[in-house]
Amino acid sequence: MNKFTYQNTTEIHFGEGQISAIATSIPKEVKILVTYGGGSIKGNGVYDQVVAALAEHNWDEFSGIEPNPQYDTLMKAVERVRAEGFDYLLAVGGGSVVDGTKFIAAAVNFKGPEAWDILAKQGKIESALPLGCILTLPATGSETNTGAVVTRGKEKLPFMNPLVRPQFAVLDPQTTLSLSERQTSNGVVDAFVHVMEQYLTYPVNGKIQDRFAEGILLTLLEEGPKLMVNLQDLEARTNVMWAATQALSGLIGVGVPQDWGTHMIGHELTGNFGVDHGRSLTIILPAIMEVCRVTKKAKLLQYAERVWNITEGSEDERIDAAIAKTKQFFAHMKTPISLSEVDLTESDIDTVMASLEAHGMTKLGEHGTVELADSRRVLELAL
Numbered sequence: 061m062n063k064f065t066y067q068n069t070t071e072i073h074f075g076e077g078q079i080s081a082i083a084t085s086i087p088k089e090v091k092i093l094v095t096y097g098g099g100s101i102k103g104n105g106v107y108d109q110v111v112a113a114l115a116e117h118n119w120d121e122f123s124g125i126e127p128n129p130q131y132d133t134l135m136k137a138v139e140r141v142r143a144e145g146f147d148y149l150l151a152v153g154g155g156s157v158v159d160g161t162k163f164i165a166a167a168v169n170f171k172g173p174e175a176w177d178i179l180a181k182q183g184k185i186e187s188a189l190p191l192g193c194i195l196t197l198p199a200t201g202s203e204t205n206t207g208a209v210v211t212r213g214k215e216k217l218p219f220m221n222p223l224v225r226p227q228f229a230v231l232d233p234q235t236t237l238s239l240s241e242r243q244t245s246n247g248v249v250d251a252f253v254h255v256m257e258q259y260l261t262y263p264v265n266g267k268i269q270d271r272f273a274e275g276i277l278l279t280l281l282e283e284g285p286k287l288m289v290n291l292q293d294l295e296a297r298t299n300v301m302w303a304a305t306q307a308l309s310g311l312i313g314v315g316v317p318q319d320w321g322t323h324m325i326g327h328e329l330t331g332n333f334g335v336d337h338g339r340s341l342t343i344i345l346p347a348i349m350e351v352c353r354v355t356k357k358a359k360l361l362q363y364a365e366r367v368w369n370i371t372e373g374s375e376d377e378r379i380d381a382a383i384a385k386t387k388q389f390f391a392h393m394k395t396p397i398s399l400s401e402v403d404l405t406e407s408d409i410d411t412v413m414a415s416l417e418a419h420g421m422t423k424l425g426e427h428g429t430v431e432l433a434d435s436r437r438v439l440e441l442a443l
């Protein structure tokens with residue numbers, strides 16, 4: 061196992077009715093900007109619960125943060141924060157609202173010429189406004205982690221900074237009952253791939269990380285399909301919510317190598333063609349498993365045995381079976397496993413390749429050995 065320093069300071073309020081906890085988690089003397097998206101929180105009772113919980117606080121709101129949050133929208137919020145003197149942000153929604161709010165928190169006091177530099181040049185963040193979140197879509201893990209992804213036109217770029225880790229996260233599975241089938245499945249597969257990015261690399265004898273990762277994968281394999289049968293299965297929603305948080309809280313990634321190649325290629329599919337984040341991943345991951353089957357061999361065999369009980373056959377046959385099972389799971393979750401399913405063809409591959417190159421994504425993977433030619437093979441295999 062590699063050496064590491066680990067700290068996750070987000071206070072988690074999990075379970076029914078926990079939105080009321082924001083009344084005490086946010087100090088009374090601050091001026092809060094509540095941020096949200098296109099209005100789902102108005103339809104499922106979450107907004108009303110926030111209003112009730114903040115009855116004794118000074119707050120106003122900013123709505124309209126899009127899925128794949130847009131830089132221009134977020135900068136409007138930044139201007140409002142500066143003009144009206146807000147000093148606390150409360151994000152209410154899915155990963156896009158949480159990510160967008162993290163960016164607002166970092167951009168308000170950013171000293172560089174343009175806040176986009178936080179993403180494009182990894183500009184130094186010296187301070188950020190404190191933020192908390194109420195998560196309504198289990199998927200990204202953004203609720204307790206330090207990362208955020210922001211989109212500007214066709215560019216979709218990540219940044220990470222401990223200063224934007226939410227101070228608290230409310231996780232009430234009841235709030236997820238209003239999710240559509242598509243958003244539900246997108247969330248399950250996103251969490252699944254987050255685990256794979258931190259697990260499917262090469263062994264470093266990180267036993268806790270491996271067993272935790274396998275536990276999250278098995279939970280998602282068990283609970284995800286239940287939701288495809290019954291979106292109102294609250295027990296499954298509850299376990300999926302906790303699984304998605306743990307998938308990217310940072311815990312399973314300490315002391316082990318990480319890949320993230322599927323995400324980097326997936327981001328280009330979203331940026332260029334608007335493919336949903338989760339769906340971009342289910343298209344790319346099986347092809348990465350195939351193209352990287354030699355460098356990932358030991359972990360592929362471990363995944364095959366411990367997650368899918370595949371113990372018979374040659375090593376190649378077991379790896380083939382594990383890739384096939386992974387594809388079956390994604391298909392079962394009604395997510396695409398090929399570019400053609402999202403109406404992309406061979407001619408679109410050049411566009412993705414140009415974006416990868418422009419964004420410096422030329423050496424991906426846990427060894428930094430997945431070069432542009434390999435990414436092209438991944439995309440061709442995914443056709």
Ligand code: NZQ
Nearest residue numbers: 097098099100127128154155156196200202207208238239
């Ligand atoms: O905008 P509203 O009206 O709230 O509707 C949203 C949105 O249309 C809706 N929704 C959310 N909660 C709902 C609901 N609808 C009904 N009931 C509810 N309870 O769902 C739609 C999608 O929401 P979005 O926030 O975009 O989805 P998700 O949570 O999947 O977030 C995706 C974004 O997170 C980034 C992605 O790249 C993408 O931009 N990621 C962030 C990561 C991180 N911070 O660590 C890691 C991830 O890998 C990912 O890259």
Ligand code: ZN
Nearest residue numbers: 200250254323
């Ligand atoms: Zn993701």
